[in-house]
Amino acid sequence: MSTRPAPSRITPPIEPRSLSHRDGDWQQAMRDAITDIDTLFAELSLPQAYKPAARRAAELFGLRVPRSYVRRMQPGAIDDPLLRQVLPLGAETESHPDFVADAVGDNASAAGDGLLHKYHGRALLVTTGACAVHCRYCFRRHFDYAGQHAGGSHTEAAMARIAADDSIAEVLLSGGDPLSLSNARLEAIGRRLDMIDHVQRLRLHTRTAIVLPERIDSGLIEWLAARRARCVVVVHVNHPNELSAATIDALAAMRKTGALLLNQAVLLADINDDVDTQVRLSEALFEAGVMPYYLHLLDRVRGTHHFEVAETDAVALMQTVSGRLPGYLVPKLAREGAGDEAKSVLGIRARPAAAAGRKNPEG
Template sequence: MGTKRGEINGKNMWGGDLFSSSEKEEPPSIIISQKVYFWQKFPLYENVSPDEFLDYRWQIKNMIRTPEHLFNAFPFLTEEEKKNIEAVAKIYPILISPYYLSLIDPYDPNDPIRKQAIPTIDELFDTESIYDPLEEEKDEAAPGLVHRYPDRVLLITTNFCPTYCRHCTRKRILGKGRTVKSLLEFDKVLDYLREHPEITDVIVSGGDPLTLPLHKLKMILDGLKSIPSIEVVRIGSRVPVTLPMRLYDRELLNLLSKYDFLWLNTHFNHPNEITEYSKRAVLNLLKIGIPVNNQTVLLKGVNDDVDTMRKLFKGLLRIKVKPYYLFHCDPTKGVSHFRTSVYKGIEIMEGLRGHISGLAVPTYVIDAPHGGGKVPVMPNYVISMSEDKIILRNFEGMIFSYLNKPSKRKNKERGKKEEGILSLFEGEREYLIPVENLRMKRRSEKSNP
């Protein structure tokens, strides 16, 4: 029998048994050496021991689900804030893990984690946004399966998360909505994947798939593993950020270690979310051979400045998490108060490229409306271009002339017309039309009946 990924002859790559049942789980030493734990600043948790607080079962059992529970757990709200939270909760549900709540500075009304977790009245004053800006439901090919790109699909497996982020793109399905609910529905998903062997990459998302019961998670991963054309499975999870102790569980880790095709994309938005607890969760994934990438969302009042982003991305590299995407905040209903200008995103990218390691620089993208997919948006480093020369600028603002190898001479020598952009430069065409442009096709048919 072969060894599992992350194992060498039954041992993990760092020595010792791989999450053996006899291994005693301990919280990070840097934390337990403190006399007062960070969660004990909240009266509701002042008598909660590390053994309880670091048990994901205790976390799930004690999640904040109602305004009243939030008021008890977070007794730092004004009467007006309480009234507003009650109004918002009638439309958009509340769910916060005790761990994530405890990361908030209770005396800072602008705390970046508070803004992501605790509702505000701004969620109800959004007249411009829509519930499904990415039109995922229109691209649903099977229950919970969104097929947009040629070779990959998105599988929405649950609508439950350890914390309902106030900026969530799928705000419409929190606590409800379209997910894979049964074996029969999942069979339809697998049938579709078998019928489309061009699909090689599956993003397993939600909600948060790492909150699923182990037997259901195993069913999903086994099903995907049974399809030869599936090469990569990416789990989208914020568990390392909002419920890291879920990844201290040996049963879950041993299950995940059985699948060679797994990657994990997580969602750190602020340096304050990088803790010894989240670091340990990431390390446990790395130990079993699962690479970890990060997808940050640009959020007004949370991380919309260069210094915060530099600190975040450098901090992620230190815990071996690769910054992958910086998403412009989607125009989702109830989220508009988090949105910045695109110029702000470009400004931040200008402040990253060349100023921190290239490994720490994500790709800034806009998810285009109507299911258009991710569109990279970057600062323009090409000032001007001609047939034989390009004028470039670098991150310092220096401007350079760079020789451009000619590409038109072969065509000219053979008497051929230029094609593409060069044909516009040469004046041989006034415009270029994509081959499948239906609007121009209709014009042609109208003029040539």
């Protein structure tokens, strides 16, 4: 568990403003994303000594980061908590025996049509391999998107499997990132799922809504509002500095459709593995109308070992966090393992009042 000072906060406004961008702006922003190491270093005035290793790591897993996300970073700060999530590092090229290509067992559930059915009552559609940002800790950085996605000719097979299995009450749209798809493509998927009566919930997992808030345009808002099934949007915020004013506006627009907004984060060494950052994150999410949901231990994917926080340290961290927040703002600390029937939620025991430093009788 890190003892370093938490980075400075970008304070979000209490009252979100209305969306100001035009439909289609997000597609241009996607095209304008930084994909070149030299450009990223120039934009942020980063120390040149890190550039050779960044180039080597980017050859294994390419760089992609929206410019609006880069503008939230502190120029010249190689340890900026947002930069650390997207900057290729030499550590990614190192081999560790416990870090593998498929840490969560996706391949064992794949049938070639993009539908992953690992957990009872829920099925996941890999809608696309595209994403607005390449997070360096991505658990699908080695996934075979070319052979395993629910696009093109695979769509019919995936929908037929969902329709034939009435145990599937919830469908998750994932990827990549489903919000990399056009509104027209999302509408085609949504229409098909609306026709399957036993699908009662539709869940979107997205990082794009956070790093590229332009994506939340009026067409997407109409899509969310029009669905028969109840919509749940699970966003991915790891650090309070990611909650820019534009992002908060986008979250507010989605919430007004009636969608439930949840957050799941990943616990990352030297980025958010300190008490103050976790407390500020939960409080900032709540201000933005998003409920903390999961805090994941790192999936042990090849090339990501430098992000790992030991389980004992993670439990100790969240035990302290639970003493500073009401229970509904404490995300569940979880780990996902290949072949498990569900995520493993790690229990956090309350400390005695004297050890916690204060009484918290309301929980």
